[in-house]
Amino acid sequence: AQSVTQLDSQVPVFEEAPVELRCNYSSSVSVYLFWYVQYPNQGLQLLLKYLSGSTLVKGINGFEAEFNKSQTSFHLRKPSVHISDTAEYFCAVSEGVAGKLIFGQGTELSVKP
Amino acid sequence: DTEVTQTPKHLVMGMTNKKSLKCEQHMGHRAMYWYKQKAKKPPELMFVYSYEKLSINESVPSRFSPECPNSSLLNLHLHALQPEDSALYLCASSQDYSGSYEQYFGPGTRLTVT
Numbered sequence: 001a002q003s004v005t006q007l008d009s010q011v012p013v014f015e016e017a018p019v020e021l022r023c024n025y026s027s028s029v030s031v032y033l034f035w036y037v038q039y040p041n042q043g044l045q046l047l048l049k050y051l052s053g054s055t056l057v058k059g060i061n062g063f064e065a066e067f068n069k070s071q072t073s074f075h076l077r078k079p080s081v082h083i084s085d086t087a088e089y090f091c092a093v094s095e096g097v098a099g100k101l102i103f104g105q106g107t108e109l110s111v112k113p
Numbered sequence: 114d115t116e117v118t119q120t121p122k123h124l125v126m127g128m129t130n131k132k133s134l135k136c137e138q139h140m141g142h143r144a145m146y147w148y149k150q151k152a153k154k155p156p157e158l159m160f161v162y163s164y165e166k167l168s169i170n171e172s173v174p175s176r177f178s179p180e181c182p183n184s185s186l187l188n189l190h191l192h193a194l195q196p197e198d199s200a201l202y203l204c205a206s207s208q209d210y211s212g213s214y215e216q217y218f219g220p221g222t223r224l225t226v227t
Contacts, residue, residue, distance in 0.1 A: 032212045043117075043203055043218035044156070051213050090155055094212035099144060100169070101216065103155035 002027045004093050006104035014112050015083055021076040021107045023091030033074045034092045034101070035065055044090065050074060061085070086111045117219035119204050125225045128194060134222045136187040136204030142217070144168075144210040145187040147179060148203040150221070156203055162187060163210040194226045 048059025148156035
């Protein structure tokens, strides 16, 4: 069965510093990978996705992620964070035909001035 | 229009009440989903509709009853809920029920059962 592990439950960081949110998945087949962001009291918004091709994926709001098949990882990065990036971030994976998303437990990013 | 709308935004109901949550999308998506999300947790899948037919029921108690009247609308009928059912209920849609299509989420309905 698939699983997703987000290695950090909370990541505090100062404004304008770089950040990396880590995500590892377990699957024996090809997967599709997603990062979603959830601001307080809102639904989830897609930041970026990996389907195939280039392993470096660029998303919205200056975020990017790198797919590493050998390490089964899909870490999210931003070179310089803003206060407005404070939110919960979810890594998710789906397999092949079925569209069921398996979510990680989430990482709370807290950006301090 | 890439929006999924949900009504109401907030709902307080007693354990003997009957209420409904509504979800709507006009993106021509053929798959629609209901999720339940507790505080500080990821969304948990409840139901999937594909081409207006129920495809997946994740062993959800019968006090939750989904309905898909047409390809744009998804309802969740609630009856005899328990306090532990209090949560954020999220609706989502995707182009098709395939792993490569991203899901678009609505803002959710915050449900409190008293």
